[in-house]
Amino acid sequence: MTVSRMTTKKxxxxxWFDSPYYHxxxxxRxxxxxxxFISRLVEKLAFPKQAKVMDLACGKGRHSIYLNKLGFDVVGLDLSAQxxxxxxxxxxxxxxxxxHDMRRVFAEGVKQFDYVLNLFTSFGYFAEEQQNQQAIESAAxxxxxxxxFVLDFLNPDKxxxxxxxxxxKTVEEINFCITRQVDDQHFIVKDIWFEDENRPFHFQERVKAISKKEFIQYFEAAGLEVQQVYGDYYLNEYDAQKSDRMIFVARRP
Structure with missing residues (x-):
């Protein structure tokens, strides 16, 4: 398998998300x-039959495809061309x-969607705080x-x-060495090291440990009202110490 080495330009x-090794x-998964989870969310929030849904940071579209099979009109957006x-x-x-880059307004869809979904920790990647706010405002x-707007994020406390x-971890005969730490900027940093075809590779994931309070501030600044915070994919209430997830449901008035 041949891929280019990671550069500092991107x-x-x-x-990483455009690399075959990520997949x-x-x-x-x-x-x-x-x-x-998506089925429970659709039922809990009572999606109307003709709902138009944006799947923001959709990856290869598995969740968009499932939402479409449920009968919804779906637009999937992702930064990765592949x-x-x-x-x-x-x-x-x-x-x-x-x-599409979530930090920018999706020009074809301004005020067009009944739901915007950002699922499975597809947020918190940006180096600058202002970019998080831009992404929330663009979704709004x-x-x-x-x-x-439904945003599903890890529970940083847990x-x-x-x-x-x-x-x-060994997958498809590739031996991955993975290290994790929290840096001084409060990013959860995962370093991924491996070799393939006698070539060394190193990738890094960086997710900001954004608190519930910080998210609520983002939503409010974007003109959204947080109506509920769930703590898992069964839609139980959020508990800072016990919950696996923070799933925000925020409405545009």
């Missing part, structure tokens, strides 16, 4: 659990995919009046208290 997520390392190219193979008249601008400093 932000880490622009390089190898995470190939065993539980998509059944993800679909069950992801979007793969997702477009499943496109149809009610399922479209575009290359996509919503109709009364529209809902993740940090249970952080595994080092592990090894």
């Amino acid at each position: 932000e880490w997520f622009g390089e 190898i390392l995470y190939k065993d 539980d998509y059944t659990e993800a679909q069950q 992801n979007v190219e793969a997702a477009r193979q499943s496109g149809n008249s009610h399922l479209h995919f575009y290359i 601008q996509a919503l109709k009046k009364g529209g809902v 993740v940090i208290s249970n952080l595994v400093g080092r592990e090894r």
Whole structure:
């Protein structure tokens, strides 16, 4: 397998998410659990049959495709050109995919969507605080009046208290060495080292440990009202010490 070495010119997520090794390392993610979560969310929030949904940071479109199968008009957006190219193979008249940076307003969709979904910790990657706010505001601008933004993020309190400093994982005969730490800027940093075809590789994931209070401030500054915070994919209430997730439901008045 041949891929280019990571450079400092790209932000880490622009390089790593476009790499085939990202998909190898995470190939065993539980998509059944993800679909069950989406189904619960659709039922809990009572999505209308004709709802128009944005899947923000959609990856290769698995969740967009499932939402479309549930009967919704879906637009999937992702920064990775390779992801979007793969997702477009499943496109149809009610399922479209575009290359898009969430920090920018999706011009084709201003005030067009009933729901914007940002799922499975697809946030907190940016180096500057202002960029987090830009991303929230761009999502808010996509919503109709009364529209809902759902943002699903890790629970930083639990993740940090249970952080595994080092592990090894073998997938498709590639031996990954993974280290984790929290840096002085409060980013949860995962370094991923491995060799393939006698070539060494190093990638890094950086996710800001954003608190519930900080998220609420982002939403309020974007003109959104937080209505609920769930703590897991079964939509139980959020508990800072026990919950695995922070799932925000924020409405545009």
